[in-house]
Amino acid sequence: GQQLNQSPQSMFIQEGEDVSMNCTSSSIFNTWLWYKQDPGEGPVLLIALYKAGELTSNGRLTAQFGITRKDSFLNISASIPSDVGIYFCAGQLLTGANSKLTFGKGITLSVRP
Amino acid sequence: SAVISQKPSRDICQRGTSLTIQCQVDSQVTMMFWYRQQPGQSLTLIATANQGSEATYESGFVIDKFPISRPNLTFSTLTVSNMSPEDSSIYLCSVLNPGTGHAFFGQGTRLTVV
Numbered sequence: 001g002q003q004l005n006q007s008p009q010s011m012f013i014q015e016g017e018d019v020s021m022n023c024t025s026s027s028i029f030n031t032w033l034w035y036k037q038d039p040g041e042g043p044v045l046l047i048a049l050y051k052a053g054e055l056t057s058n059g060r061l062t063a064q065f066g067i068t069r070k071d072s073f074l075n076i077s078a079s080i081p082s083d084v085g086i087y088f089c090a091g092q093l094l095t096g097a098n099s100k101l102t103f104g105k106g107i108t109l110s111v112r113p
Numbered sequence: 114s115a116v117i118s119q120k121p122s123r124d125i126c127q128r129g130t131s132l133t134i135q136c137q138v139d140s141q142v143t144m145m146f147w148y149r150q151q152p153g154q155s156l157t158l159i160a161t162a163n164q165g166s167e168a169t170y171e172s173g174f175v176i177d178k179f180p181i182s183r184p185n186l187t188f189s190t191l192t193v194s195n196m197s198p199e200d201s202s203i204y205l206c207s208v209l210n211p212g213t214g215h216a217f218f219g220q221g222t223r224l225t226v227v
Contacts (some may be wrong), residue, residue, distance in 0.1 A: 031214065033215065040122075042117075042119075042205050042221045043156070045114075048213065048215055100161075101158070103155045105154065105155040106155055
């Protein structure tokens with residue numbers, strides 16, 4: 001089955017630093033999504049990518065859809081304490097009525113003040 | 114984006130009992146999805162709840178253990194039956210935005226089985 005790889009499992013950065021997270025897949029997706037999950041909450045969509053090579057920004061967040069359609073990265077610039085959380089990548093392959101998502105295992109981000 | 118409400122937000126249950134989780138959406142949606150997130154793990158799709166037909170279960174999940182109802186286009190329930198400590202997880206309801214296809218999630222139900 002499809003698998004998404006996110007590593008490392010945890011990242012620790014200093015407030016103000018930039019951080020980059022990668023996500024790779026063994027198969028192709030036609031949509032990549034990045035979610036953030038705060039404790040006690042469901043995942044919240046941060047950025048969606050639809051086209052190979054696409055680079056999209058949302059405030060301090062920038063994400064890119066890899067050319068091969070098998071990878072994506074998320075950058076967070078000038079981190080702040082509220083960036084703490086679990087960041088999941090998800091791939092979606094829209095085929096007719098099938099719109100299932102495959103999630104990575106997530107990266108837990110800690111930001112030291 | 115859709116507003117999704119899940120009840121209960123958390124529960125502690127005795128093994129051998131069952132818990133029904135409710136999911137209410139503020140707009141009509143064709144498909145609703147139920148995920149499980151075990152401690153420290155990613156989200157795993159349990160099943161797709163379709164209105165007017167039986168739910169479609171993913172490999173490793175069966176209807177006897179996770180019966181699902183979908184009485185209308187804004188509501189679904191997931192029951193975790195005959196619970197054991199291994200069922201301790203966060204259970205999440207999700208819908209797709211009909212325009213973009215993006216998935217939106219409820220806040221989750223944190224279940225602890227003792």
